[in-house]
Amino acid sequence: MRWDRGEGAQVASRGGRPRIGQVAALAGVSATTVSHALNGRRPVSEATRRRVLDAIEQLGYRPNVVARGLRAGRSLTIGLVIPDITNPFYPVLARGLQDVLGPAGYDEIVTNTNGERDLERHALDKMISRQVDGIAFAVFHTHADDLRPVIDAGIPVVRLGGRQALPGVDLVHSDDEGSAAEAARYLLRGGFRRIAFVCGPAAEGPAAERVAGYRAALAEAGFAVDPELIAHTEFSRAGGAEGVGRLLELPDPPDAVMCANDMMAIGAVDAARERGLRVPGDLAVMGFDDIEAASLVTPQLTTMANPAREIGRACARLLLERISGTVTGPSTEVIIPARLVRRQSA
Amino acid sequence: MRWDRGEGAQVASRGGRPRIGQVAALAGVSATTVSHALNGRRPVSEATRRRVLDAIEQLGYRPNVVARGLRAGRSLTIGLVIPDITNPFYPVLARGLQDVLGPAGYDEIVTNTNGERDLERHALDKMISRQVDGIAFAVFHTHADDLRPVIDAGIPVVRLGGRQALPGVDLVHSDDEGSAAEAARYLLRGGFRRIAFVCGPAAEGPAAERVAGYRAALAEAGFAVDPELIAHTEFSRAGGAEGVGRLLELPDPPDAVMCANDMMAIGAVDAARERGLRVPGDLAVMGFDDIEAASLVTPQLTTMANPAREIGRACARLLLERISGTVTGPSTEVIIPARLVRRQSA
DNA sequence: ATGAAAGCGCTAACAA
DNA sequence: TTGTTAGCGCTTTCAT
Numbered sequence: 138m139r140w141d142r143g144e145g146a147q148v149a150s151r152g153g154r155p156r157i158g159q160v161a162a163l164a165g166v167s168a169t170t171v172s173h174a175l176n177g178r179r180p181v182s183e184a185t186r187r188r189v190l191d192a193i194e195q196l197g198y199r200p201n202v203v204a205r206g207l208r209a210g211r212s213l214t215i216g217l218v219i220p221d222i223t224n225p226f227y228p229v230l231a232r233g234l235q236d237v238l239g240p241a242g243y244d245e246i247v248t249n250t251n252g253e254r255d256l257e258r259h260a261l262d263k264m265i266s267r268q269v270d271g272i273a274f275a276v277f278h279t280h281a282d283d284l285r286p287v288i289d290a291g292i293p294v295v296r297l298g299g300r301q302a303l304p305g306v307d308l309v310h311s312d313d314e315g316s317a318a319e320a321a322r323y324l325l326r327g328g329f330r331r332i333a334f335v336c337g338p339a340a341e342g343p344a345a346e347r348v349a350g351y352r353a354a355l356a357e358a359g360f361a362v363d364p365e366l367i368a369h370t371e372f373s374r375a376g377g378a379e380g381v382g383r384l385l386e387l388p389d390p391p392d393a394v395m396c397a398n399d400m401m402a403i404g405a406v407d408a409a410r411e412r413g414l415r416v417p418g419d420l421a422v423m424g425f426d427d428i429e430a431a432s433l434v435t436p437q438l439t440t441m442a443n444p445a446r447e448i449g450r451a452c453a454r455l456l457l458e459r460i461s462g463t464v465t466g467p468s469t470e471v472i473i474p475a476r477l478v479r480r481q482s483a
Numbered sequence: 484m485r486w487d488r489g490e491g492a493q494v495a496s497r498g499g500r501p502r503i504g505q506v507a508a509l510a511g512v513s514a515t516t517v518s519h520a521l522n523g524r525r526p527v528s529e530a531t532r533r534r535v536l537d538a539i540e541q542l543g544y545r546p547n548v549v550a551r552g553l554r555a556g557r558s559l560t561i562g563l564v565i566p567d568i569t570n571p572f573y574p575v576l577a578r579g580l581q582d583v584l585g586p587a588g589y590d591e592i593v594t595n596t597n598g599e600r601d602l603e604r605h606a607l608d609k610m611i612s613r614q615v616d617g618i619a620f621a622v623f624h625t626h627a628d629d630l631r632p633v634i635d636a637g638i639p640v641v642r643l644g645g646r647q648a649l650p651g652v653d654l655v656h657s658d659d660e661g662s663a664a665e666a667a668r669y670l671l672r673g674g675f676r677r678i679a680f681v682c683g684p685a686a687e688g689p690a691a692e693r694v695a696g697y698r699a700a701l702a703e704a705g706f707a708v709d710p711e712l713i714a715h716t717e718f719s720r721a722g723g724a725e726g727v728g729r730l731l732e733l734p735d736p737p738d739a740v741m742c743a744n745d746m747m748a749i750g751a752v753d754a755a756r757e758r759g760l761r762v763p764g765d766l767a768v769m770g771f772d773d774i775e776a777a778s779l780v781t782p783q784l785t786t787m788a789n790p791a792r793e794i795g796r797a798c799a800r801l802l803l804e805r806i807s808g809t810v811t812g813p814s815t816e817v818i819i820p821a822r823l824v825r826r827q828s829a
Numbered sequence: 830a831t832g833a834a835a836g837c838g839c840t841a842a843c844a845a
Numbered sequence: 846t847t848g849t850t851a852g853c854g855c856t857t858t859c860a861t
Binding site for chain 2: 204434
């Protein structure tokens, strides 16, 4: 052995970063005391604390969170597994998570899966390897099996979006049904009576919930739902235009139309104007999600804002509770209401 | 000591996660051999390797990256410090980083600073504490001092955006001057002769570069730059409208206008149409950045796409080179060209 | 081709 | 109030 180090091995570590031992040496105390002065798990005399803090300051010491994590069995890290951070919904979600996680001392590591199952599984494995303390998992097409390893590893998981509850996995999602109902009621209050709905190719997933809310609101107001007024089309601007085009051909066309998302609503406006209709005078249009463009097109879109940030926050809160053991019961489901953003199109 | 564990302490760790010792025991080899079978740093007989792999499979073993990192002195993590992931530029940047970092085995941890200096410093401290192997740092108002601790810690840093080179810090940014010149040349080729520029309140930062490129292109084509054709205004839709409004009042108004960003360009279109001008027939409009809305407004914006993803990739490459020591010289500057996105407005 | 043992930097018993 | 010692899970000399 090479004892060319000080007594007790208090020497600069890799990258010249000081370690706790150096601080201890400089302050004339043990590493333990430095540790406790830092995380206050045991009383330290005021005089000592000051000397320790001085030494820390002087050396520019920053505790090694990796070592701490290894020892403590927690990494103060949570994993965020999403399809693609480039999809505008997810950055807001990520920010919501950080709103809550940051102050609690947690950081998040983000992985994109492109919605591919292999990559999802791989991402989950990676999160286990990285000893994350919790996982926020935003995926729709996932088999419960894929989450097995994570659950077995005892890592709390919160699923974002989707509907079916997975055993042992909490769920946070927006209130699609309620929001659609609110949107429909809003149109009803505005005096519109033939309200159509332009939804996706198949009535499944969130879109189905939205249709359900629409039906519920009409029924509740005593209106029958004319099946002709539900148009299936693609989830795109062109799809929206096409769907609304068909609705406007009807013998008794709608005076308002709700779209499953904002892109479709933008297409709906295209179609209406193409036919010389004024929006919302001749045809009111409502979107869903409140994407950035919703306020930029003309007329600006009235829409239900997807509460991404709130979802992120709720997810983070849940995660922290699971991690701390505050909550231990069976899977929870948290439903976040969307917000009506009133603009010129309805 | 409690030797209520197997011989040599091969017992399930926290959360029931198997550790290397368990794999070793099951495969009938030492932990050392498992380690080598896994990262191939030394030959392992085919038979042994198979047994190890089987054991790993059977136990669902996943190496603890935290422990590995502590031992190896590298965390396989890079830190991304940005103002706000909610700003659409950054998610794309983050994705670009991951494009390169992911395959190299790195993950990224993201922090938002809201552009506040205190939070920036705090974020950097955190990154040191977390032992990241590199940092991508996207901030404009930063003193070189703030990066001192990181540099002292021997952590490679790449700055994103900004212009002035900081000692010891590589820089990656878009070619604002070149892009603006390209945009101007494009308009020139289109036959436009009185090309105006709507820029921000003060001519500094990227906006200044863009003005410079605009001037250069005009000069190169043998046109004088009429100072009247440079309008200073706010970086917003309203600002763009206002600036173009002023330009159109001129005795000899422009036939084309370049805007410092897309929001301003959208405002420019507003102003033109308000005055009954056709775009691009009577007034061609160019934007900058290619935000999502650029393709959604009518007419769609011709614009220079901010090469965020490419910037992210270049940054990641640089970081990996610095980490591996492939590159050791002085600070590098990488300039990424923007891409002309031709649409209906010019 | 394989093992034993030391140690990355820290915290938590256990002692004093 | 403080220190000593062991060990988190892994990789890496050094030895065989």
